[in-house]
Amino acid sequence: MTEFELIDACFRAGSARDSGLLIGNGDDCLVWQDASPLAMSIDTAVAGRHFPEHASPERVAQRAFLPALSDLAAMGAEPAFFTLALTLPTPLDIDWTQRFAKRLLQLADHYGLVLAGGDTTAGPARVISVQMHGRVTQPLRRNGVQVGDEVWVSGQPGLAAAALPLILADRENELSTTWLDAYWQPQPRIELGRKLVGLASAAIDVSDGLVADLTHLAQASQVQIELDLERLPLPTDLVEQLGFDAAVGCVLAGGDDYELAFSAPPNRHAALLELSAELGLPLTCIGRAQAGDATVSIRHNGEHYRSSWPGFSHF
Structure with a gap:
């Protein structure tokens, strides 16, 4: 042929x-x-x-x-x-x-x-x-995060990364449909992205890991992003099967989620919760932007938390 x-x-x-x-x-x-x-x-x-x-x-x-x-x-x-x-x-x-x-x-x-x-x-x-x-007439960019903005993420990051080791080992029969779909059928948040125009100050899709991609926002906007571990969407089944630290690692650094991470002024908080209900899609406020170096820091019970999981690297 x-x-x-x-x-x-x-x-x-x-x-x-x-x-x-x-x-x-x-x-x-x-x-x-x-x-x-x-x-x-x-x-x-x-x-x-x-x-x-x-x-x-x-x-x-x-x-x-x-x-x-x-x-x-x-x-x-x-x-x-x-x-x-x-x-x-x-x-x-x-x-x-x-x-x-x-x-x-x-x-x-x-x-x-x-x-x-x-x-x-x-x-x-x-x-x-x-x-x-x-x-696109009014594109969302990475460099729009302002000091004082809240930081949000859509959906449930972490499931694709949790599923991948068993997928690679040809043990998919051990995985739930939810975990399998997270990897094999990620859902591009097209409607959410369109509706965030005018609400969000900056956005990025989560492909290489939540911390890695939020670091791109921090660097482009020259702000520090601080995440609260207690606010992360952390499914019970993820913690039960992997343990707390590994589950947190999947959510923070797993990648392959293709959810949207974005920032918005605090006065948009109620409107974003309304949008979440309208779309039937969880939108979770997980942190804030503040003055500082262009990095992402993580707090757990008021103390600095260090994740040993790197984001995905293409090389």
């Missing part, structure tokens, strides 16, 4: 459409015209590094697409289109590729994104690069 036969067989069936796409898949370049500014982000997933090599093609599609989409959520952007660069080992496994493409296009249709173009090539391992584009 040639490259173009592969594209025709696998990647032309998506139903999402957008009037901004003037020229799409099949030409040398895509051409997009839009009245709003575009936010753009690219993520690369490598077999054996970002997903287990034995993973099903449907799960690989989810792990490539959903984390990439999370970057748009962090900016408060409305998804518009995406491009795909796909490296596949030879001989080509057409069944794997068709199943991967089917799930990828299902996700694209669900979130309203058009597959507008891309590239395919042969290589020694599966490598998937997804570039997301979204409309």
Whole structure:
């Protein structure tokens, strides 16, 4: 099967459409015209590094697409289109590729994104690069945290990190559906991101670990962020199965959560609790921003707490 036969067989069936796409898949370049500014982000997933090599093609599609989409959520952007660069080992496994493409296009249709173009090539391992584009007129940035702001996180960080060791050991039958879904089907907080525009002062998605990503906010905004360990969302089953310190480590440094961490002035506290109820999504105030060095500190029962868990490193 040639490259173009592969594209025709696998990647032309998506139903999402957008009037901004003037020229799409099949030409040398895509051409997009839009009245709003575009936010753009690219993520690369490598077999054996970002997903287990034995993973099903449907799960690989989810792990490539959903984390990439999370970057748009962090900016408060409305998804518009995406491009795909796909490296596949030879001989080509057409069944794997068709199943991967089917799930990828299902996700694209669900979130309203058009597959507008891309590239395919042969290589020694599966490598998937997804570039997301979204409309945004008032982007949430990392450098907006103000002294006195509260610091929040959405959902339940930590479950994906807790599940990963058993996933890698091929012992998924020991995991609950909630823990499995946290890793294999992370939920990009697109609606939350859009509704945080005008409420939050800064935001980031939690991909490398809560402390690691909040450190990016602290450095960009030149503030110190202090977290209260007592306020962290810490599920009972996580503590029961892992013990307190390991559970805290998963929440603080586990990564792969794709929740949103954000800051907001204290006078937005009630509005954020209302938004939490509206979305049916827990939003937890976990700390505050204060003057100081551009770091994240953690308090437990009034004392400094040091976590030995590092955030995820791509190298």
